[in-house]
Amino acid sequence: MRFNMQSPFPASMGNYVSGQIARLEGERQRQAEIAASYAATDIFAGVDGTGVFNDRQYQLEFQNSFVNRMSREWDTPAKFYRRGPSIDGIGTANLAFAAFEHVHKLYSQKTGKPKRIFLAGYSRGGAAVAKVCDLLQDKNIPVHGLFLFDAVDRAMLITPSFIPRNVRFCFHARRDPRCNSRNSFGNYGTKAHRENTIYREKFFYCTHGGMGGVPWLKADPDGFINExxxxxxxxxxxxxxxxxxxxxxxxxxxxxxxxxxxxxxxxxxxxxxGRTNVTVRQDKTGSAEVGQWMFAALKELRRDSAAGVPAS
Known part of the structure; x- marks a missing residue:
C-alpha cells in the first residue's frame, strides 16, 4: 500500500525560508562592508555646545552649528555626533566617555592602512572632546586633528589642562575679550606641549554663540546683543x-x-x-569667519599629503 505523505508545512514555506536566509545573508554582507569601510577610513567625533534640555528645540537651534555641519559633511560612515549637555553641564563627562568608546571601537577595527582621528567640540563640547584625547592617550592612540570652538572650562569632572600630547594638530577658535561675551566663562585647552602638538589659536569678534555657528538673531533696542x-x-x-x-x-x-x-x-x-559689545551684523560676520578658518584647516589636514600646515 502506498501512502501519499504530504508536508505539514505550507507549500510556500520553502520560499519563505529561502527568503529569510537570503535576507540574513544580505544583512551579514552589509555589516561586513560597513566594518570594512570603517576599518579603512578616517574617524570623526563631535560634541556640540550647551543648550536647552528639550532635544527637538535643541536640534532646531543647533542645526547649523559648526560641529553639526562637520558631522553631516563628513564623507565616511565612521563618525559620531552628540548634542551638547543641558544648561547644568552635568552630562559633559558622560558625553566624553561615550565619544571615546565609539572612537576606540572604530579605531580597533583598523587594517594595515593607518587611520586618522579628528575631533571637534564647541563650548562644553570642546572640553568633552579634549577629554576624549586624554582617554585615547591612555590607550596610546594618536589624534590627528582637534578642532575647538571656544572650548570653555565649565564642565564637572573635567579640569583645565594642556592639550594632551597625543594630539598632532589643534585649532582653537576663541572669542575676542573685547566682545564682552560670556566673560565669566574660562577657556579650556589654551596651552599645548609644543614638541608634540602644532597649536593654532585665533580670536574672532563675535559672541560665544557665534563662535559655535549659532549667532544671535536679535539685539537690544540700541543694537547690541544681550545674552x-x-x-x-x-x-x-x-x-x-x-x-x-x-x-x-x-x-x-x-x-x-x-x-x-x-x-x-x-x-x-x-x-x-548679559550686555555685549557686538551687533547682530558683527556676530553674523564674525561667526562666518570662524567657520571659514576651521573648515579650511580641516580640509587641509585631511589631504593625503600632510606637507602643509594651515596658517594661523
Whole structure:
C-alpha cells in the first residue's frame, strides 16, 4: 500500500525560508562592508555646545552649528555626533566617555592602512572632546586633528589642562575679550606641549554663540546683543503657591521673596551682566569667519599629503 505523505508545512514555506536566509545573508554582507569601510577610513567625533534640555528645540537651534555641519559633511560612515549637555553641564563627562568608546571601537577595527582621528567640540563640547584625547592617550592612540570652538572650562569632572600630547594638530577658535561675551566663562585647552602638538589659536569678534555657528538673531533696542534671557526673576517665585505660602508665614523671608522692587533690581543686574559689545551684523560676520578658518584647516589636514600646515 502506498501512502501519499504530504508536508505539514505550507507549500510556500520553502520560499519563505529561502527568503529569510537570503535576507540574513544580505544583512551579514552589509555589516561586513560597513566594518570594512570603517576599518579603512578616517574617524570623526563631535560634541556640540550647551543648550536647552528639550532635544527637538535643541536640534532646531543647533542645526547649523559648526560641529553639526562637520558631522553631516563628513564623507565616511565612521563618525559620531552628540548634542551638547543641558544648561547644568552635568552630562559633559558622560558625553566624553561615550565619544571615546565609539572612537576606540572604530579605531580597533583598523587594517594595515593607518587611520586618522579628528575631533571637534564647541563650548562644553570642546572640553568633552579634549577629554576624549586624554582617554585615547591612555590607550596610546594618536589624534590627528582637534578642532575647538571656544572650548570653555565649565564642565564637572573635567579640569583645565594642556592639550594632551597625543594630539598632532589643534585649532582653537576663541572669542575676542573685547566682545564682552560670556566673560565669566574660562577657556579650556589654551596651552599645548609644543614638541608634540602644532597649536593654532585665533580670536574672532563675535559672541560665544557665534563662535559655535549659532549667532544671535536679535539685539537690544540700541543694537547690541544681550545674552541674558528676557525673564522676570520675581514672577516665578511669587506665582508658586508653596513658596508663596512659606513666604507669607515667615515675614522676614517673605519681605525679600515677594518684593517687586528687589525683583526689578535683580532683573536689571541680570540684564546688565548679559550686555555685549557686538551687533547682530558683527556676530553674523564674525561667526562666518570662524567657520571659514576651521573648515579650511580641516580640509587641509585631511589631504593625503600632510606637507602643509594651515596658517594661523
Amino acid at each position: 541674558a534671557e528676557d525673564i522676570d526673576l520675581g514672577r516665578p517665585v511669587v506665582q508658586n503657591p508653596l513658596i508663596r505660602g512659606l513666604a507669607l508665614s515667615t515675614p522676614a523671608v517673605g519681605g525679600l521673596i515677594l518684593s517687586d522692587e528687589l525683583a526689578r533690581k535683580g532683573n536689571q543686574i541680570y540684564r546688565s551682566a
